Amino acid sequence: MSRARQMLALAALSLPVAALAQDGHLTMPDFSALAARASEHTDISLGGGLLHFASHFVDEKDPDSAATRRFMAGLREIEVHSYEFSSDHAYTASDIDSVRRQLQSPGWKRLVQTHSTAGHEDVDVYVAMDGERPTGLTIIAAEPREFTIVNLVGTVDLKDLASMGGQMGIPKHVVAVAEAKTAAD
Numbered sequence: 001m002s003r004a005r006q007m008l009a010l011a012a013l014s015l016p017v018a019a020l021a022q023d024g025h026l027t028m029p030d031f032s033a034l035a036a037r038a039s040e041h042t043d044i045s046l047g048g049g050l051l052h053f054a055s056h057f058v059d060e061k062d063p064d065s066a067a068t069r070r071f072m073a074g075l076r077e078i079e080v081h082s083y084e085f086s087s088d089h090a091y092t093a094s095d096i097d098s099v100r101r102q103l104q105s106p107g108w109k110r111l112v113q114t115h116s117t118a119g120h121e122d123v124d125v126y127v128a129m130d131g132e133r134p135t136g137l138t139i140i141a142a143e144p145r146e147f148t149i150v151n152l153v154g155t156v157d158l159k160d161l162a163s164m165g166g167q168m169g170i171p172k173h174v175v176a177v178a179e180a181k182t183a184a185d
Helices: 017-023 032-037 048-055 065-073 094-102 158-164 172-184
Strands: 040-046 075-084 108-116 121-130 133-143 146-154
Touching: 032 040, 040 048, 048 065, 048 075, 065 075, 094 133, 094 146
Parallel strands: none
Antiparallel strands: 040 075, 075 146, 108 121, 121 133, 133 146
């Protein structure tokens, strides 16, 4: 899960919930109280200008760099909230329920849901759709001592997402599961 903790996501806007799925934006809750209790936390918000700047740091020697640049070019924003705690259950499900409720609105579709009873780990991957066009991606990864929420806003091509596995904190196993789901559809 530590790799999932580093995933990238898009910035939230204050839009009505019905409109959120159309452009992939989520309204993130104020996590400042959780950040104060966390042993480690990461909060990242990158808008279009910063994403363009970050794309210049993509390794040109990487064979997947063209797909990585295409993937980043389609994004308008990334938001990541990741919190790690020194004890189990330092946060409650209600701390992230407002995000989960937004993903139940029209326009969002769950691509992947994994659950490990032994490790008490859950990963959910959702895509926002505007007709047939994906406009956002959200990943929620939770386990007893940490959780991560990633929201990518913009044109999200799941084929290009595969090239992002292991880069910019996006875990390879989440990408592999999303790829398998896309291939099955």
